[in-house]
Structure formats: C-alpha cells, structure tokens
Amino acid sequence: MSRYPLISSGTIIESTPEESVQSPIISIRQLGKSFQSGAGKKAVRYQVLKDVDLSINKGEFFILLGPSGCGKSTLLNLIAGFEKQTEGELLVGGEVVDRPGKERAMVFQHPDASLFPWLNVRENIEFGLRMQGMRKGERKAISDRYIELAGLTGHERKFPRELSGGMKQRVQIARVLANEPDILLMDEPLGALDAFTRRVMQEELVRIWSETKKTIIFVTHDIQEAVLLGGRIGIMSIGPDSRVFEIMDNRLEYPRDLTSREFNLIQKKLQGIFQDDLYFHL
CATH class of the missing domain: 3.40.50.300 (P-loop containing nucleotide triphosphate hydrolases)
Structure with missing residues (x-):
C-alpha cells in the first residue's frame, strides 16, 4: 500500500x-x-x-x-x-x-519577461493571432472574449507599464488562452x-x-x-x-x-x- x-x-x-x-x-x-x-x-x-x-x-x-x-x-x-x-x-x-x-502553452512567473512593452493589452493578447495571419475582425472577436474572461475590460488600451503585477498576469493568461x-x-x-x-x-x-x-x-x-x-x-x-x-x-x-x-x-x-x-x- x-x-x-x-x-x-x-x-x-x-x-x-x-x-x-x-x-x-x-x-x-x-x-x-x-x-x-x-x-x-x-x-x-x-x-x-x-x-x-x-x-x-x-x-x-x-x-x-x-x-x-x-x-x-x-x-x-x-x-x-x-x-x-x-x-x-x-x-x-x-x-x-x-x-x-x-x-501546449507556458505561463511564466514573471509576465514582464513575456509581454511586449510596446503593445497595449489588446495588442499583446492578439499577437499570436496576428502572427497566424488572422483577420482583424476575427482577432478582435477572440480578444474580446478573453479580455472579458480575464477581467480586463476597460484596460484594453493600457500598456504593460501602466498595469499592476496581477493585471499583467491576467494579460499573459488571456494571451495564452487566445491561442486555444x-x-x-x-x-x-x-x-x-x-x-x-x-x-x-x-x-x-x-x-x-x-x-x-x-x-x-x-x-x-x-x-x-x-x-x-x-x-x-x-x-x-x-x-x-x-x-x-x-x-x-x-x-x-x-x-x-x-x-x-x-x-x-x-x-x-x-x-x-x-x-x-x-x-x-x-
């Protein structure tokens, strides 16, 4: 036993x-x-x-x-x-x-190492989708879903430097989920x-x-x-x-x-x- x-x-x-x-x-x-x-x-x-x-x-x-x-x-x-x-x-x-x-997607301990500082919240979440060649309308529909799911509504235009540690981690999780x-x-x-x-x-x-x-x-x-x-x-x-x-x-x-x-x-x-x-x- x-x-x-x-x-x-x-x-x-x-x-x-x-x-x-x-x-x-x-x-x-x-x-x-x-x-x-x-x-x-x-x-x-x-x-x-x-x-x-x-x-x-x-x-x-x-x-x-x-x-x-x-x-x-x-x-x-x-x-x-x-x-x-x-x-x-x-x-x-x-x-x-x-x-x-x-x-398989990795979520790291420090989001600063994975988020792009020159992109805002929505752009960070859509980055992988854009690299796949997805159209803007489709990207927005997907990012809207995960912005809401991760509790980021109202923060879409903020840049990583404007976010708390917890909010940055939400962005990292939303970006990972957006790639399904x-x-x-x-x-x-x-x-x-x-x-x-x-x-x-x-x-x-x-x-x-x-x-x-x-x-x-x-x-x-x-x-x-x-x-x-x-x-x-x-x-x-x-x-x-x-x-x-x-x-x-x-x-x-x-x-x-x-x-x-x-x-x-x-x-x-x-x-x-x-x-x-x-x-x-x-």
Missing part, C-alpha cells in the same frame, strides 16, 4: 502506487533528465529527474508540489518541449514530445505577487479553468495554494534523482474555503509529509 494515503473531502483513502488515470492526455513513463557540468576529466553528471511516472487526464487541474530545486520546473519544461529528457517516454495526446507545440492550447503549463505564475493579489488571482484562475475546461499543470512550493487549486497533487521528492513519489487526490468542491475543517485536514496531511523523516530519505 501507499506510504501516504490519498485524501477526499477530509476522508483518508488508501491507494496503491499502480493506480492510474484513464485516457491520459499526458503520459510519462520512467522519465529521467540529467545535465553535464564541466568537460573532460572534470565532467560531472547531475541527475535531476529519475524514474518519473505520471498520467494526467484531459481537463485536470494538476499540481506539481515540492521544495525549490526538486525539478518541478525541469519537468514542466520537458512537457513543454523546451528540453529533451535523457531517459524514458513522454507523450502528449499519444504523440512523442520532441519540440514545443501549439497544443489544450494544455496550460504554469510555472509558479502567482509567486511574484503580493499576498492579497495572489489570493484574488487564485480565485480568478479557478474561475477561468472552470469556464474553459483546459488541462492545467501548475507548479508551486506553496502547500496552501496546492490544496486551494488542485484536483490532484503530485508530490515531488527532493533532488537529485527527484520523482513524483506520491499523488494525493483532493476532491473538495470549488470554490474552496481555507477556514474549513476539511481544507485544513488536507493541508496538515501534506505538511506532515514534508516534515516526515522518511521524505528526506526517498
């Missing part, structure tokens, strides 16, 4: 390591990733990920949770096609991932925000996910955020040789109440895993 039980609405559920998700949109088997530092006799091989097994269903809100340096972002980059694994299999939609694809990807890969996208704005954006992200039904893989090291957002939470071991060693099933209904007994039970169970001596010897 699993060392750590799954959790559903405050109830502990036993599970086996062999338990899997049916019809996965993402399938990862025995995946490994290593890097070489130095050259010649001084070369050192560093194994970041090893024996990662993971299946993610279409429409899931899946969390990758673990401490800094455990390989969460590396795994996300492999799924995005930005990097190539050194071992194992990685399939998206049944196809081998060997490059970035339009069905199947999968959103989110690398600690709320980590740079202040506590109040982060809470608002967490609520907004759940709303956007519930309306679009996109598959989301969300990286965080924040336990409360993981419980607030995730349907399943993949817990990663500390590196090197990191892997997804346990998956917790969180079936609390949305929107989730941080003050509820059930929420705090799940949060405490996760905290207990990271405080357990066993975790440091995985």
Whole structure:
C-alpha cells in the first residue's frame, strides 16, 4: 500500500502506487533528465529527474508540489518541449514530445519577461493571432472574449507599464488562452505577487479553468495554494534523482474555503509529509 494515503473531502483513502488515470492526455513513463557540468576529466553528471511516472487526464487541474530545486520546473519544461529528457517516454495526446507545440502553452512567473512593452493589452493578447495571419475582425472577436474572461475590460488600451503585477498576469493568461492550447503549463505564475493579489488571482484562475475546461499543470512550493487549486497533487521528492513519489487526490468542491475543517485536514496531511523523516530519505 501507499506510504501516504490519498485524501477526499477530509476522508483518508488508501491507494496503491499502480493506480492510474484513464485516457491520459499526458503520459510519462520512467522519465529521467540529467545535465553535464564541466568537460573532460572534470565532467560531472547531475541527475535531476529519475524514474518519473505520471498520467494526467484531459481537463485536470494538476499540481506539481515540492521544495525549490526538486525539478518541478525541469519537468514542466520537458512537457513543454523546451528540453529533451535523457531517459524514458513522454507523450502528449499519444504523440512523442520532441519540440514545443501549439497544443501546449507556458505561463511564466514573471509576465514582464513575456509581454511586449510596446503593445497595449489588446495588442499583446492578439499577437499570436496576428502572427497566424488572422483577420482583424476575427482577432478582435477572440480578444474580446478573453479580455472579458480575464477581467480586463476597460484596460484594453493600457500598456504593460501602466498595469499592476496581477493585471499583467491576467494579460499573459488571456494571451495564452487566445491561442486555444489544450494544455496550460504554469510555472509558479502567482509567486511574484503580493499576498492579497495572489489570493484574488487564485480565485480568478479557478474561475477561468472552470469556464474553459483546459488541462492545467501548475507548479508551486506553496502547500496552501496546492490544496486551494488542485484536483490532484503530485508530490515531488527532493533532488537529485527527484520523482513524483506520491499523488494525493483532493476532491473538495470549488470554490474552496481555507477556514474549513476539511481544507485544513488536507493541508496538515501534506505538511506532515514534508516534515516526515522518511521524505528526506526517498
């Protein structure tokens, strides 16, 4: 049996390591990733990920949770096609991932690195559509939809320098959604925000996910955020040789109440895993 039980609405559920998700949109088997530092006799091989097994269903809100340096972002980059694994299999939609694809889109932690400062909100959101050669009227119809969805109505003509951090992140999310990807890969996208704005954006992200039904893989090291957002939470071991060693099933209904007994039970169970001596010897 699993060392750590799954959790559903405050109830502990036993599970086996062999338990899997049916019809996965993402399938990862025995995946490994290593890097070489130095050259010649001084070369050192560093194994970041090893024996990662993971299946993610279409429409899931899946969390990758673990401490800094455990390989969460590396795994996300492999799924995005930005990097190539050194071992194992990685399939998206049944196809081998060997490059970035339009069905996968990344939302980064710092929107300033991805937004074009010389374009206003609407122009940033329409950028990918314009690159595809889409007509102005069609672009506007799509950008109107995602401006409204992301809560940007009335800010269409503002430039990034005129927006708060939370508003910039809304623009980045709207631009990604406008290109209609199947999968959103989110690398600690709320980590740079202040506590109040982060809470608002967490609520907004759940709303956007519930309306679009996109598959989301969300990286965080924040336990409360993981419980607030995730349907399943993949817990990663500390590196090197990191892997997804346990998956917790969180079936609390949305929107989730941080003050509820059930929420705090799940949060405490996760905290207990990271405080357990066993975790440091995985």
